[in-house]
Each structure stands twice: as C-alpha cells, then as structure tokens.
Amino acid sequence: MPKASLKNTLSPTNLLNKQHLYWLLASLALILAIHTPNLPIWVTASCGLFGAWRYFAVNQPLLMPNRWLLMLLSLLVGLAVLLSFKGQFGRDASLSLLVLMTVLKLLETRFIRDYIFTVVLAYFLIGNLFLFNQSMLTFALSIPPLILLTATLIHVSLKSPQNWQFLLKLAGKLLLQSVPVMLILFVLFPRIPGPLWGIPQDAYSGMSGLGDNLKFGNISNLTLNSSVAFRVQFKGKLPPNNQLYWRGPVLWHQNGNEWLMPSKRIGLRNEILATTGTAFDYTITLEPHNRNWLLLLDMPTLAPAGGNFTHDYSAVSNQPVRKRIRYSASSHTNYQLGTALGEREQVLSLQLTEGENPRTFELVKSWQSLSAEQKINKALQMFREQPFIYTLRPPILRENPIDEFLFDTKRGFCEHYATSFVYLMRAAGLPARIVTGYQGGELNPNGNYLIVRQSDAHAWAEVSLQGQGWVRVDPTAAVSPERIEQGISEALRDSDELPLLARGDYPLLRKAFLNFDSINNSWNQWVLGYDDKKQLEFLNQLTGKKLGLSDLVFWMTGAIVLVMLATSYFLFRQVKAKLNPAQQVYQQYLRKLKRVNLQPNTGEGALDFASRAAQSLPSYQQQILQIASSYNALQYSEQSNDGVQSDILKQLESLVAQLNIKKP
Amino acid sequence: MASVSLFKPRYFTADYWKKWFRVASSHDNIATLNPRQIYILPTRWGILYAVMLILLLVGSINYAISLGYYVTFLLASLGNMAMLHTWRNLVHLQITTLPASTVFAGEVLQMQLQIADTKNRARYAIAAQFEDNTVVREDIAAYGSQTFLVPLQTQQRGWQTLPRIKLYTEFPLMLFHAWAYVQNPQQVLVYPKPSAGSTSPPLSNIGQTGGKNHVARGDEDFDGHKTYQIGDAPSRVDWKASSKGVGMLSKQYSGDGSAILLLDWAQTSDLAFEARISQLTRWVIDAHAAQQHFGLRLPRLTLPPNNTETHYHEALKALALLD
Numbered sequence: 001m002p003k004a005s006l007k008n009t010l011s012p013t014n015l016l017n018k019q020h021l022y023w024l025l026a027s028l029a030l031i032l033a034i035h036t037p038n039l040p041i042w043v044t045a046s047c048g049l050f051g052a053w054r055y056f057a058v059n060q061p062l063l064m065p066n067r068w069l070l071m072l073l074s075l076l077v078g079l080a081v082l083l084s085f086k087g088q089f090g091r092d093a094s095l096s097l098l099v100l101m102t103v104l105k106l107l108e109t110r111f112i113r114d115y116i117f118t119v120v121l122a123y124f125l126i127g128n129l130f131l132f133n134q135s136m137l138t139f140a141l142s143i144p145p146l147i148l149l150t151a152t153l154i155h156v157s158l159k160s161p162q163n164w165q166f167l168l169k170l171a172g173k174l175l176l177q178s179v180p181v182m183l184i185l186f187v188l189f190p191r192i193p194g195p196l197w198g199i200p201q202d203a204y205s206g207m208s209g210l211g212d213n214l215k216f217g218n219i220s221n222l223t224l225n226s227s228v229a230f231r232v233q234f235k236g237k238l239p240p241n242n243q244l245y246w247r248g249p250v251l252w253h254q255n256g257n258e259w260l261m262p263s264k265r266i267g268l269r270n271e272i273l274a275t276t277g278t279a280f281d282y283t284i285t286l287e288p289h290n291r292n293w294l295l296l297l298d299m300p301t302l303a304p305a306g307g308n309f310t311h312d313y314s315a316v317s318n319q320p321v322r323k324r325i326r327y328s329a330s331s332h333t334n335y336q337l338g339t340a341l342g343e344r345e346q347v348l349s350l351q352l353t354e355g356e357n358p359r360t361f362e363l364v365k366s367w368q369s370l371s372a373e374q375k376i377n378k379a380l381q382m383f384r385e386q387p388f389i390y391t392l393r394p395p396i397l398r399e400n401p402i403d404e405f406l407f408d409t410k411r412g413f414c415e416h417y418a419t420s421f422v423y424l425m426r427a428a429g430l431p432a433r434i435v436t437g438y439q440g441g442e443l444n445p446n447g448n449y450l451i452v453r454q455s456d457a458h459a460w461a462e463v464s465l466q467g468q469g470w471v472r473v474d475p476t477a478a479v480s481p482e483r484i485e486q487g488i489s490e491a492l493r494d495s496d497e498l499p500l501l502a503r504g505d506y507p508l509l510r511k512a513f514l515n516f517d518s519i520n521n522s523w524n525q526w527v528l529g530y531d532d533k534k535q536l537e538f539l540n541q542l543t544g545k546k547l548g549l550s551d552l553v554f555w556m557t558g559a560i561v562l563v564m565l566a567t568s569y570f571l572f573r574q575v576k577a578k579l580n581p582a583q584q585v586y587q588q589y590l591r592k593l594k595r596v597n598l599q600p601n602t603g604e605g606a607l608d609f610a611s612r613a614a615q616s617l618p619s620y621q622q623q624i625l626q627i628a629s630s631y632n633a634l635q636y637s638e639q640s641n642d643g644v645q646s647d648i649l650k651q652l653e654s655l656v657a658q659l660n661i662k663k664p
Numbered sequence: 665m666a667s668v669s670l671f672k673p674r675y676f677t678a679d680y681w682k683k684w685f686r687v688a689s690s691h692d693n694i695a696t697l698n699p700r701q702i703y704i705l706p707t708r709w710g711i712l713y714a715v716m717l718i719l720l721l722v723g724s725i726n727y728a729i730s731l732g733y734y735v736t737f738l739l740a741s742l743g744n745m746a747m748l749h750t751w752r753n754l755v756h757l758q759i760t761t762l763p764a765s766t767v768f769a770g771e772v773l774q775m776q777l778q779i780a781d782t783k784n785r786a787r788y789a790i791a792a793q794f795e796d797n798t799v800v801r802e803d804i805a806a807y808g809s810q811t812f813l814v815p816l817q818t819q820q821r822g823w824q825t826l827p828r829i830k831l832y833t834e835f836p837l838m839l840f841h842a843w844a845y846v847q848n849p850q851q852v853l854v855y856p857k858p859s860a861g862s863t864s865p866p867l868s869n870i871g872q873t874g875g876k877n878h879v880a881r882g883d884e885d886f887d888g889h890k891t892y893q894i895g896d897a898p899s900r901v902d903w904k905a906s907s908k909g910v911g912m913l914s915k916q917y918s919g920d921g922s923a924i925l926l927l928d929w930a931q932t933s934d935l936a937f938e939a940r941i942s943q944l945t946r947w948v949i950d951a952h953a954a955q956q957h958f959g960l961r962l963p964r965l966t967l968p969p970n971n972t973e974t975h976y977h978e979a980l981k982a983l984a985l986l987d
Contacts (some may be wrong), residue, residue: 178741
C-alpha cells in the first residue's frame with residue numbers, strides 16, 4: 001500500500017462535504033428499503049432513525065454523537081438483536097446486526113476512510129440480499145443500489161464536484177463494462193459444492209412443505225401457500241388427473257390428534273412392488289423444503305439418484321433438500337404393493353390409542369360381519385351421503401376429534417377425511433395407513449410441464465386387502481370428486497379461501513402468471529440451479545467433450561484475458577475529436593500542403609502558418625491567405641448569423657477544392 | 665558498523681527501492697508518461713474490497729447461492745475495471761515544467777507544472793506532489809491542459825536539483841493507486857535564508873560619497889506602500905495598514921539616492937559561515953527594499969555598487985553560491 005495515499009486520506013482535507021454524505025445516505029436508504037422484508041420492523045425503524053439523525057447532523061455538526069454515546073448505542077443495539085432473536089445467532093440476526101452497525105458507522109463518518117468503509121459494507125449488504133430470496137425481482141432490485149453505491153464511491157474520488165448525471169452515468173458504464181467478465185466467471189468459475197461449514201438453523205426457515213407428521217390444520221395451512229412445490233416434465237403423455245398422486249411420507253402411528261411415521265427401530269419389512277402396464281417417465285424439479293422427501297408419482301419403480309426408498313415406498317434423499325434439485329424417475333399407475341403383511345406391520349397398521357372416540361367404535365360395531373370391500377364402501381358411502389362439506393376452514397376439534405368430526409361438525413379438509421377414514425378402518429379391523437403428498441398439478445401450456453403447488457398438498461389412505469396389498473382409497477374423492485378430478489380450485493370454486501393463484505377465476509391473470517412461471521422455471525433451472533453438476537453437464541453438452549476442473553480453469557482464464565484485451569482496446573484507444581465542418585475542410589487543406597512538406601508547427605495558428613506557407617509557395621499566396629482568413633472567421637468570429645456562416649463555409653470549401661498545388 | 669547493517673539492511677529502507685522505479689524524464693522540460701512508467705497497486709480500500717469479495721464468495725459457496733456468485737463476480741469484475749480506468753486516467757499525460765521562480769531557503773517553492781491530456785479524454789483528480797510535500801489535485805479536460813502549482817519546501821541555498829515529482833490518481837473507485845515519477849533536470853537557484861534580525865550594516869568607510877547623514881537603510885522619508893515581498897524586513901511591514909484586509913503592505917521610503925552602502929564579508933567576521941551569508945543576505949534585501957545603492961564584497965567576488973533589479977539578483981546569486 002503506497003505510503004502517500006495513507007497519509008493523504010488522514011489529512012483534514014479529506015473531511016467529507018455535504019454532497020458526499022447525502023449520496024451515502026441515499027444509497028444506504030435504498031439498500032435498507034430493499035432489505036426491509038428480511039429485517040424485523042424495529043431494526044428498520046431504528047436504522048431510519050439513525051439515518052435521519054445523520055441527515056440532520058450534516059448541517060448541524062454539533063448533533064454528531066461522541067464516541068461514548070456511539071459505544072453505548074452499539075452495545076444497546078447488539079443487546080436488542082440478541083433479545084429480539086432470543087439468542088439464536090443465525091442468518092437473520094447477523095443481517096440485522098450488520099445493517100444496524102453499518103448505519104451506526106454513518107454516525108461517526110466524518111472522513112473519507114469511514115465513508116469508503118461504509119460503502120464496502122453496503123456492497124456486502126447487497127450480496128446478502130440473496131441469502132433470503134433469489135427471485136428475478138430481487139435480482140432486478142439489486143441493480144439500482146449497485147449503480148447508486150458505485151456512483152457514491154466515484155463521488156469521493158473526484159476533486160471537483162460533478163453533477164449526478166455524470167456520476168450515475170459513469171457508475172453505470174463501469175458496471176456495464178464489468179458484465180462480460182462477470183458472465184465468464186459465472187459460467188466457468190468452478191462451482192464448489194457446499195456447504196463448507198455448518199449452516200445456521202434459520203437459514204431455511206422460509207421453506208415450506210410437507211412435515212413428518214399430520215395434525216388437523218397442517219395441510220390446510222399449507223394449502224394457503226401458492227408457492228411452487230415442484231415442477232414435473234413428462235417424457236411421454238401425462239397420466240389422467242385422478243392418477244396424479246405424488247407420494248410423500250407414509251404415516252402409521254396414531255397418537256391422539258397426531259399421526260406419525262413409524263420409528264425406524266421397529267424395522268418394518270420392505271414392501272414388494274409389482275407393476276404392470278406402461279411406465280411414465282418424468283423429471284421433477286423439486287423446490288427446497290428442508291426435509292428429505294423426494295416426491296414421486298404413485299408408484300415409482302426406481303429410486304432417484306442420491307436417494308432411496310423407505311420400506312413403504314416413499315422416496316427420501318440422503319440430505320435434506322436445501323436447494324432446488326432435479327431428478328428423473330419412472331412410475332407405473334397399475335401396481336400391487338406389499339401383498340402379504342408381516343406380524344409387525346399388522347400390529348402397527350391396526351394401532352389406535354385406546355379409550356378415545358367411543359361413538360366411532362360404536363358405529364363400526366355394526367360393520368363386524370361385512371367384508372373388507374364392504375367396510376370401505378360403507379365408510380365412503382357415509383361421506384358421500386351424509387352432509388359432509390369440503391372446506392379449508394373447518395371448526396376446531398377438541399376431545400375425541402374423530403367422533404366430533406364424523407357425527408357433529410361434518411366439515412373438514414382432506415386431512416380430516418383421510419384420518420377419520422383410516423381410523424374407521426382400523427377400528428373395523430382393517431389394516432390402514434395415511435399417505436401424505438400432493439395431488440394433481442396444473443399444466444403449463446407454455447413449457448409443457450406440470451406445476452404442483454403447496455396448495456395441492458393432500459392426504460389419502462391406503463388399506464391393506466387380502467391378496468391385493470395396499471390399495472389407495474381417497475375419501476376426499478367421495479366428498480368432493482372435483483378435488484381429485486380437477487384440482488383444488490374446482491373443489492373450492494366460489495371460495496376466496498384459497499390463495500389467488502390457486503383459484504379458478506381471473507383467467508387473464510392466471511394466463512399471465514403461467515407465462516411468468518415458465519420464464520421463472522428457466523431462471524430456476526439455468527441461473528439458480530447452476531451448480532457444480534449443472535455446470536459440467538452444460539459445458540460437456542456445449543463442447544461435446546468431457547471437461548475436468550483444469551479445463552474449466554484454463555478456459556476461464558483464456559476467456560477473461562481475451563475479454564480484457566478487447567475491453568482495454570476500447571478503453572485505451574484514442575477517440576478522434578469530432579471536427580466541425582470548417583475544421584474538416586481545413587484538414588483537407590492541410591493534407592494538400594503536407595504533400596509539399598508544409599506542416600503547421602505546434603502552437604502555430606492558421607494565419608501564421610498561412611503566411612509562412614504563402615512565402616514558400618508565392619504562386620498560391622492569394623488562395624492560401626484567403627483560406628486561412630475565412631477559416632479563422634468561421635472558427636473564432638462571434639458571428640451568429642447562420643446565413644453568413646454557411647456562405648463563408650461554402651466559400652472555404654470551393655477555395656480548398658480549387659487549391660491544386662503542383663510540386664515544384 | 666557491520667552489526668548495524670545486519671539489523672537494518674539497506675534494502676529495508678524505502679529509499680533503496682525508489683531507485684528501481686522507472687522515471688519519466690523530461691526533455692526540453694516536457695515529459696510524457698508512457699505505459700512502462702506507470703505503477704499500480706491496490707490501496708488499502710482495494711484490499712478491504714478484496715476481503716469483502718472473498719467473504720461474499722465463501723458465503724455463496726456455503727449457502728449454494730447462485731445470485732451470490734453473480735454479485736461477487738460482478739463486483740470482482742468492477743474492481744478489475746476500476747484498475748484499468750485508474751491506469752488509463754494517468755497514462756499518456758504530458759507534463760511541461762515551467763521555469764521556477766527563485767525563493768529563499770526555508771521557503772516553499774511553487775513549482776509550476778503544465779499537465780496536458782494528449783488522448784482526447786478528460787482526466788479526473790490527478791494529484792501531483794514532491795514526495796513528503798503537500799499534494800495538489802486537479803482535473804484536466806480532454807485535449808486540455810491544467811496548471812499545477814506544486815509546492816516544494818526548500819532547505820539549502822544554491823543550485824538545487826529538483827527532486828522527482830510523483831503524479832498519481834485513484835480515480836474512479838479509490839481501489840487502486842496508479843503513480844508515476846517525473847524527473848526534471850532543471851535546476852533551481854535557492855537564495856540564502858536571510859537572518860531574522862535587522863541589525864543595520866556597519867557603515868563602511870569606503871563608498872560614502874554623499875555628504876549628508878548616512879543612515880544606511882535610507883528610511884528618512886515615508887514614500888508610500890508596496891505589497892509585501894518575501895525578504896522585506898519585519899520592521900518595514902506597516903502592520904496598521906496591513907490589518908485593513910488589503911494584504912501585507914510594506915512601507916516604502918525614499919532613501920537618499922546618493923547614499924552608497926558597501927556590504928563587506930569582513931563586516932560579519934564575528935559570525936559563523938552560514939550566519940555571515942544570512943546576515944549579508946538580510947542587508948542586501950533591506951538595501952534593495954530601500955532602493956539604496958549598494959556594493960557587495962565577497963571573498964572571491966566584488967560587485968560594484970548599484971541599485972538595479974539585476975544587481976540585486978546578482979548579489980543574491982553570489983551569496984547563494986558562495987562556498
């Protein structure tokens with residue numbers, strides 16, 4: 001680091017002026033505004049307050065806090081963050097602390113060194129934006145603060161103040177010139193699969209998806225979320241809508257209100273799957289949901305790479321899904337699963353907590369003599385014929401929830417129907433379990449793929465029948481066939497309970513959304529999903545060769561050198577000054593004289609040169625002197641009359657054209 | 665001595681390395697910065713920026729954030745562009761050194777540089793300084809030229825070789841420091857530092873031609889004001905008039921034109937060598953201010969009495985070069 005620069009930045013001449021501070025405040029305000037959704041309200045509010053404080057202190061230097069007050073404020077702010085996040089120092093808390101400290105830094109910013117330090121911190125804050133959200137909107141929103149911040153930095157490097165257009169234009173130009181190298185780095189910089197260290201717990205708090213248990217209200221809450229769960233691209237034709245059951249966790253264990261997955265320690269046997277008919281091949285792009293489930297169409301025949309099947313044929317990945325992943329799979333809709341139940345499976349699939357729901361047990365007593373199929377039909381018939389209503393806002397159930405639901409409220413969502421159905425079956429002595437997952441999906445005609453949203457979350461039942469194995473029974477279909485045939489928007493047609501995008505009305509909005517989603521899908525695939533695997537896959541496809549890490553580095557370096565050379569050429573070449581018409585004609589005249597070795601010396605004016613030229617070319621004396629005088633008249637006279645000007649120019653043009661110097 | 669150089673080898677000192685830098689030298693007082701003479705290094709802000717980029721990159725890898733890579737790479741590329749722009753802001757500048765005016769030792773010499781752009785692009789915040797002296801910063805218009813008044817603190821009397829001038833810039837992002845050195849073979853004459861006291865010169869027995877009362881300083885009659893010039897005796901400064909905000913004024917007296925003063929080296933024999941020169945310089949200045957005729961007798965040179973400007977400078981030059 002050069003010594004001189006250090007000394008100069010510390011000298012009092014490097015005190016900031018008002019303009020500097022206004023620029024810095026504006027940049028930080030913009031960054032704060034974009035970060036607002038990621039910060040608790042009190043953090044945004046106090047940052048606003050500190051910013052306003054600094055703003056008023058620009059004109060009233062006495063308002064600047066002294067060192068002790070600042071230290072106290074920093075301590076208080078740190079404590080407040082600690083309390084606000086209950087001691088959990090993860091992603092959210094670090095951001096809040098960083099933002100607060102950056103704004104507090106403003107309150108001691110007097111010199112250029114503090115100013116640049118704050119700008120560098122602010123750049124870092126822009127980068128942090130993507131920890132929370134990587135949508136196209138966030139990407140677009142990151143551009144204005146980058147330009148403003150760069151302009152702010154340019155501002156401080158200048159000697160004399162320039163207007164805001166100059167600063168913003170230069171900042172934009174610098175950033176634009178940086179784009180080519182950025183693109184090369186983005187595509188070719190070797191992507192390292194993370195994480196490098198433990199990731200704070202709250203890093204994935206925003207992700208939603210199916211849980212590992214089922215309680216009343218779980219799925220209907222999820223249904224209110226219109227975000228995409230996954231997208232499916234089928235290789236051939238699509239299965240009919242009523243076959244689109246996307247299998248997730250299977251729940252065996254009933255405990256009051258709650259249904260759970262069986263403990264691994266029980267050691268249930270792997271069920272055997274037999275399939276017939278044609279296979280459906282497809283690729284799923286699963287949004288991160290911070291759990292292990294890999295959703296697959298009932299019934300998958302092969303576990304996707306990086307995952308495996310549980311004994312009850314739901315697919316799980318080895319790692320929680322914390323970034324968007326893509327996997328290919330194949331499924332059959334005609335299948336037989338687990339034809340014979342073992343002893344443990346038998347016990348677990350009939351398990352019920354004792355002493356609950358007496359009215360339900362009372363009801364199934366009369367079913368004792370019926371066959372398994374008849375018991376199922378009896379239950380479905382009950383749902384179909386009695387006034388059961390499919391709704392997202394069922395009444396709250398307390399003790400003996402199945403009793404209350406079946407005999408009193410009769411209003412519920414898929415989870416109510418699935419759990420009460422499985423309860424009925426088990427009470428009637430039929431092995432049954434709940435399967436959670438998603439049902440249906442919306443075809444995007446633009447991209448020819450299926451969008452499955454969180455609002456398509458669903459729960460259904462599987463009953464084990466002698467000789468047939470686990471058979472899927474969807475009691476919701478008995479209550480609301482539209483839910484299964486046409487999706488949730490049809491089932492809850494005239495209700496505004498559903499999120500806007502899961503609803504059937506507003507066709508134009510829907511169409512616009514589908515267009516947007518297909519762009520978003522490509523964004524997800526190509527920009528956000530561009531990881532180590534995708535990078536090699538893409539580059540191998542592009543070059544037709546198998547590339548290694550060293551190739552990547554080689555091509556990256558080569559491309560950067562080339563782009564830098566090109567950029568340097570455009571930056572360093574001398575841009576010719578634009579000549580006005582008179583100058584252009586004068587240049588012709590100079591070229592003519594140059595042929596006879598007459599050139600103006602540096603600093604020699606037109607008239608001086610002309611008289612010198614006239615002396616050595618006496619035969620052209622008249623012409624040369626006339627040219628020089630009319631050129632001077634055009635260049636330097638205050639003549640504002642355009643008519644006179646153009647007359648002189650015409651005269652100059654003809655004079656120069658007529659000047660034909662013959663070499664002696 | 666050996667042990668000293670062991671603990672502090674000469675290449676640890678900044679000066680040792682300085683001679684390895686290429687320097688743009690002036691011909692006919694004009695120097696042009698060619699690409700080979702430009703040096704560039706990150707500033708401490710550049711280093712801070714790089715650390716920030718590394719943190720962003722590590723974060724992006726750890727959290728697998730694709731757009732984190734985008735910001736990291738865009739900002740890295742921006743830093744790189746800033747480097748090109750900083751370098752480009754300095755290269756191909758043409759520096760013309762104008763003849764320097766003379767000063768007395770210990771005063772600040774204002775070196776006049778005419779720095780011009782030759783590449784049709786405006787240059788911003790170009791800084792010039794003699795090392796360890798104050799920095800001047802100016803903008804230069806495209807194809808334009810700008811005068812820089814670069815101060816240099818003088819120490820010694822006599823012919824001084826100008827130290828090299830450092831030109832540098834950190835425009836546009838302050839992340840890089842590009843610099844170049846310009847050497848000018850021009851030498852500057854620095855007059856001796858006048859002594860502070862205003863002891864009047866002892867009247868010499870030779871050279872008193874006038875018959876009147878020979879008050880050497882010739883301050884009989886107040887004749888008006890002139891603007892203060894370096895070297896004017898403090899006693900001459902009209903503090904009262906100066907306080908009116910018109911700048912420093914010195915009192916001008918019309919001396920007795922016929923009074924001739926002979927300033928002799930021998931008259932200062934009770935002083936040390938440099939002090940003698942300073943004392944004589946003071947007398948010369950005072951005599952000149954009073955428009956008095958004076959002669960100067962030095963060990964190997966004698967200037968006959970006169971009161972012209974040329975004579976005054978000749979006298980000061982003789983004193984400056986006395987050894």
